[in-house]
Amino acid sequence: MNYPIRTLQQLRPLLVGFRKQAGLSQADVATRLGVTQQSYAKIEANPATTSVERLFTILRLLGGEIVLEQPEVVGKGLEDDAAGTLSPAASVPGRAVSLKKATVAAPTKVVPPSKKTEHW
Secondary structure, eight states, X not given: OEEEEOSGGGHHHHHHHHHHHTTOOHHHHHHHHTXXXXXHHXXXXXXXXXXXXXXXXXXXXXXXXEEEEOOOOOSSOGGGOTTOOOXXXXXXXXXXXXXXXXXXXXXXXXXXSOOOSOOO
């Protein structure tokens, strides 16, 4: 099932719903991510403040995925903008990002793809 995201406030209920649908507590998710329950609770309470990398890792663990969709441009397209003044977001009304519940087996421990300056 697809869940279109048009505002950052829509992330929290989706993360909670995905976690509960997977039958996991915050402590379970935190253990699989290698962080404390309190750290995961902060991310879940305000996912807009976390990095895309962390959000992607959490969604993979919960069996979700990020799907970016760009509807066809109505009217003037980007290729018609010779001056380059239109931004992709400005020219596409109704652009949305959606989270999709993937059909995946039981989640396993997910290791973040890289160890940069951010520490969990």
